[in-house]
Amino acid sequence: MKIILKYILTNVKERKTRTIVMMLSILLSTVLLFVSFSIGTSYENAQRKMARGIAGTATVSVSPKDVNLVVDLNDIPELSSVQTKVGLLKGSALYHENGYYETTDLIASDLMLLNQINKPRLVGGGEINDFTGNQIILPDRFTSKYGIEKGDTVTLQIGGIPTSFEVAEIACYDTVFLRHTRGATALLPKSTLGEILQYENGYSEILIEPAMGVSTDELIDTLLKELSDSSLVVSKIVNETQIATDARQKSMPFFLISFFSLTMSVFIIYSSYKVITLDRLPIIGTFRSIGATQKTVTRILMLESALYGCIGGIIGIPLGIGALKLILQGMGDSLSQGIEIPVVITGTAVLLSFGVAVTVSMLSAWIPVRRASRLPIKSVILGVIEERHMPNRFIAIIGVLLFAVSVILPNVASGGMLYLAGGFSLLGLIVATILVIPLIANLLSKCLERVYAVIWGNEGMLASRNMRDNKNITQNISLLFISISAVIAITVVGNFVNTYITDVFNGAELQGFADGEMNRDFVGQIEKMDGIEKVLPVYVFNHEMQCEGIVFSRLEATDNLKWYNSMLNLHYTKKDMESFAVSEFSKTRSIVLSEDCLKRSGFRIGDIVTLVNGVGSNSYAIVGSFKSRATDVEAIIPSAYAVSDFGASNYNFLAYTAADPDSIMVQIRDLFGSMQNWSRTVEEFNTDAISTVGAFLKPMHSMTYFILLLAAIGIVNNLLINYMQKRRTIAMYKSVGLSNRQNIKMTLIESFTSGMIGAFVAVTVSYLEIQTIFLVAGSKISMLPELDFKVFLSAGAMGVLITLIGSVVPIIKSRKMKLVEEIKFE
């Protein structure tokens, strides 16, 4: 065993270039896989921390149903399942500095109790002492942004009234100050905020930490039973399911990248092992001649591949931790909230990454090793091994058929089958392309022979000829195809997601919106603001309105459907539907439904349906259907009937256009004062969305460089293998007069051509794959991707460039070639 291990280690040391290439490919794949496994966990952890925010270790919240009422600590009975209960006062203010307005949430609590669930951390340490009167504690992220120091005075607009506070302390941006939305949180003394909000007793919300061993659900059940007051709402602070789903979505693209990189690694290791086993045939012959069985030879070679996997895994995981740190740091910095996402490393991620590194290495080596071990002993010793030729035509026919089926299937499938067809098509296109590449390479090299003869003379013609039936060239093209299409798919889908998420109001006329309770007087004040153009107030019924057994997730009511249509960019299903709906809205009880809702409910245009809520019911005629990216509303009715039939009193949403949307927004926020609202200009909304989406897309884009690096490694590896297998041929050429200059020319032409074929195939197949992705996702999205020709072109050009650069290695090697050694012996 010792001798065998020594033999394996010597092999690893001797084959330096090849070993490095294989190790690098395993290493990069391990890094990517580790990042994919860990990024979701890390993000989930950060998201949970953010979602908890003020709550800290508290998991249940009790608040009054009516936002104008308060809840008292005594409302919560003394229960064994409760560890701590902390009352929290909440208000809102506006900070104005150099034309920039920042929403500031004001919180206050009994500090002794707050410390038990989420103790605020001061910059420079220390405790909060003598915190009374008009004092305020602000997070460092806020103070550093506006150059505020401890002891300074800051003025906040609370309910339109400027109120000054002395900055008592500056806190770290965590614990109660951590947010998952824009703006800042400020801590005030309880009595001060109570006075401002005019809450003599009671709190806006009570946060409850469960006792040791009590789950959140158990605590909620107990509270629901014990709380006799039905005016209180008991809720979970953190929606774990939502966080987990969100984290899964974030890590999904990384898994996609890992899939590509693992496929490429398999290619690299497989082709390396083909050469390794070929090189080792004399040694295999010697082993076999002295009594080693096929199994023993297989084990020796597989042990070597396991060693590569182990080393790749051992080095790859620490590198993965480094990469993860960098990615998460970049992600945290890019998020507008500026949170720090901690690196969470789980044993599962480490073990899985290591396991996959070793498994991929061993599986990739298995076929060539098995083939070499099974060779007849006589042939091995005599060195008369004939490469087995697969029936190319048969493989090509299968490839072409699979390709055709993969293209056609998603176009003919529908319903639930569409997803299945899409999945099959994506995988089928990749497999079919790999099968068809030898055929394409042969056909193209045949066509190019004459073209190259004209452009580059006889060397061009011979280079093109050399590409025919050249397995290394076809493997190179396959590798290029996988890497380029990975880069294109990641870039196109990434860009699309960016556009789709950040540009929801594209085409919509509104420039700002306010989400909150607004009465007629409130709307009247907005309508009188300087520079305001259009104001569209809307009544909203969330999960309230029933219609023939189904509940609309959101129904809105407007008194101006024409404005509504343009403000929220509604696309009606048929051309004349819009004008018909507008005219019907002013005459009768009419309803327009979203296309998804129409499909879900099975209603048809012209149907008369009955709408029911807790207040009243009436019949409405369906007069149209629409699609819109700017709103997720399912149904719209005239506001006059919303008032008369269903008791709508206050508006809940308002959209506006104005000469200066920012100035209007400031005034609207001011009008809301301490009332809960979510008001944004469209520009603000887009900036927030770009920042959040960009934070996740940026690291995804940077992963494409890993893919390109892996592709470069694989291509250099293939070109080296190609050189090793062709060095006798190169020597033959040289013996009849091929100069180094001519050899360089031929090698570069071969590399350029394989790069071009790889790029061409990748661009074509990526285009088809993107079409499939959007065909399948089409029902869920309401816009099609803009395919930027530049992305395709630059990815293709990058592939060609990598191949050309990679060919430098065989060029240098063939310059140093000892001609006589190569041609003297067979």
Add this chain to the structure above:
Amino acid sequence: MKSITGNIAIEGKNIVKDFELGNTMTRVLKDVSIKVLKGEFVSIMGQSGSGKSTLLYILGGLDTPTRGTVSMNGIDISKFNDEKMSKIRRQKIGFVFQFYNHIPNLNVEENIMLPLLLDGKKARDYRKQLDEILEVVGLTDRRKHTPRELSGGQQQRVAIARALIGNPEILFADEPTGNLDSATGAEIMDLLRAINRDSGQTILMVTHSPEAAKSSNRVITVKDGMIV
């Protein structure tokens, strides 16, 4: 037809060749001088490891001497750079190897035309020359076959045709019958003798076989790196 003119086709003077084997330096050729006249058919014989093939490769420009000169038409070619030496190989020298050394993905015609193609010549301008050479080596009916589809003897004929297509001043052959059975080997030697006799082609051949050496005009024996 070429004739023996007495002019020197190739001349090696004081050739020394050292090889590094591990940490030790081994002298394979020890101050060897040799002249081959135009039109001569010279055989170099000697035991394995005597240095005969090394001498042939140095004279043929596939290897460089540690010391000494190799002259062709009075010009020392041993110091030529890669570009110049490659041109000499394409235009002035033909090589026949023991293991044929064909390009597997090119057919017979293309393999034969290779030196001309690498020299930038247009294949269509040399159709007649190709037909003639195929006729000489007896492979007219095998012109579209790949080397893999030919017997050993036929492959060696292709190698001879390729060596001759450029009308070289000298043809070097390294054990041209070493990989063939005796009957086929004899046929190849007959062919080489005929080429030398009929067209006055200078040939310098390394061989183990006394039978093969009989075809030549002169036999040189190399022993322990020296001509004896």
